[in-house]
Amino acid sequence: MNKALSFLLILFLAQITQAQRINPKKLNDEITQLNNEKKYNTSIIKLENIINGKEYTSYDKYNAYLQKSFTYKRLYNYSEALDNLNQALAIGIKSPKATEVESRILVEKLFITFDLQKHTEVDQYLAQIKPENIKLIDEKTQSFFISLLAVLDMRKNDYKNADLKLDQAIQLLEKVSPMDLPNIYQKKITLYHFLSQPKLALESYEKGMYYAEKYKMDLYKISMLESLTKYYVDSEDYKNALLTQNKVNNARTQYNHVNQTGKLNILEKELLQKRKNIEIDYEKKISYVLIFLSMILIAFVFVLVKFHLANKQKNILMQRENSRMRMDLESLTKEFDEKGNEKLYLQDYHLTQRQIDIINLIKEGKTNKEIGTILFISENTVKYHLKVIYNILGIENRWGLKK
Known part of the structure; x- marks a missing residue:
């Protein structure tokens, strides 16, 4: 009974120590806010602390790598974004939520290949994504996935389904993440251009820009201006296209994602060197501890051998003494006749x-x-x-x- 209770207690303590320590949504909101404020260094340092923290679970670290990917994606550094997605997958599949992790990484890689216009890879990822994968991701990511499908419908001239999908994505984001609505409205601009509905296209621009300014999302401001520029170019309104493109250039200069990426690369190198130094110090400490434990073990074995040999010698001496005492006792207790023969009683x-x-x-x-x-x-x-x-x-x- 006591053994059973002890086992249950150990199991309970193990679950506590391995329990998830961070809330993914809370972490996402915090990193998003820091990135909106262009505090990318702070974001990376916070996420690196989670990744290198021994108290965090594999699922916690997966979420940290995921947020790092989003941070680099905002700065158009897709190679770093993909690298962090791969690291997120490598550690996330070790968690109890491996299926969820695989589904999310698959969708996020689809988004990056779509942005990079790698059409063959987009088709390959789409073939791998099943309805059950979509059910495992959050509603915000679902809305982005639906809007991507809407763009593919537009390429097939299926504007009706594209419009329905974009409306569905807008409904989801209005509920869970209105700051990301510009992502959908910029696609609405393109859709209404194809449908020759300039009024609705400009209304979509105004709505998207409203949310971008409301939540101070500089990246979305740029994407809205780029979508409007493309709209004017496709409409052969080159005067407005030029004016809008100038706004894009000014916005990009202020955003300065290239410079930010350079700073992050320097920070990453510093953090990597710091991590290596910590690992080297840790390995040294471990080696010292192992040497010390080995010496203690050798000393312990030596003492055991000496004790065993001494005990063995003691047993031999005791056996000899017992035999001698037994013989003396027998000689004292036996009586013999005049011829030396033992008497019978x-x-x-x-x-x-x-x-x-x-x-x-x-x-x-x-x-x-x-x-x-x-x-x-x-x-x-x-x-x-x-x-x-x-x-x-x-x-x-x-x-x-x-x-």
């Missing part, structure tokens, strides 16, 4: 009166026949009794009875 054996009488007569030197006459029994009966007496006393003949 009949009272030490369970003999009948008849057997004792026969023994006494033998000691007097009587023959079997004489004993039979004296005891009124036959000579054969005397021989029988003698045989039994010999067995009881452990002697071979009647001479042993005369001691």
Whole structure:
């Protein structure tokens, strides 16, 4: 019973120590806010602390790598974004939520290849993504996935389904993440251009820009201006296209993502070197501890061997002493006759009166026949009794009875 309770207690403590320590949504909101404020260095340092923290679970670290990917994606550094997605996958599949992790990484890689216009890879990822994968991702990511499908519908000239999908994405984001609505409205601009509905296209621009400014999302401001520029170019309104492109250039200069990426690369190198130094120090400490433990183990084994040998020698001496004492005791307790033969004490054996009488007569030197006459029994009966007496006393003949 006690063993069972101990096992349950150990299991409970193990679950506590391995319990998820961070809230993914809270972490996402915090990193998003820092990135909106262009505090990318702060974001990376915070995420690196989680990644290198021994108290965090594999699922916690997966979320940290995921947020790092989003940070680099905002700065158009897609190679770093993909690298962090791969690291997120490598550590996330070790968590109890491996299926969720695989689904999310698959969708996020789809988004990056879509942004990079790698159409073959987009098709490959789409073929891998199943409805059950989409159910495992959050509603915000679902809305982005739906809007991507809407763009693919537009490329197939299926504008009706594209419009329905974009409306569905807008409904999801209005509920869970309105700051990301510009992402959908910029696609609405393109859709309404294809449908030759300039009024709705400009309304979509105004709505998207409203949310971008409301939540101070500089990246979305740029993407909205780029979408409007493309709209004017496709509409052959080159005057407005040029004016809008100038706004894009100014916005990009202020955003300065290239410079930010350079700073982050320097920071990453510094953090990597710091991490390596910590690992080197840790390995040194471990090696010292192992050497110390090895020395203790060797000393312990040496003491055990010495103790074993001493104990063995002690046992031998004790056995010899016991044998000697036993022999001395036997020599003291035994009595011998004048010829040196050990005496027999009949009272030490369970003999009948008849057997004792026969023994006494033998000691007097009587023959079997004489004993039979004296005891009124036959000579054969005397021989029988003698045989039994010999067995009881452990002697071979009647001479042993005369001691």
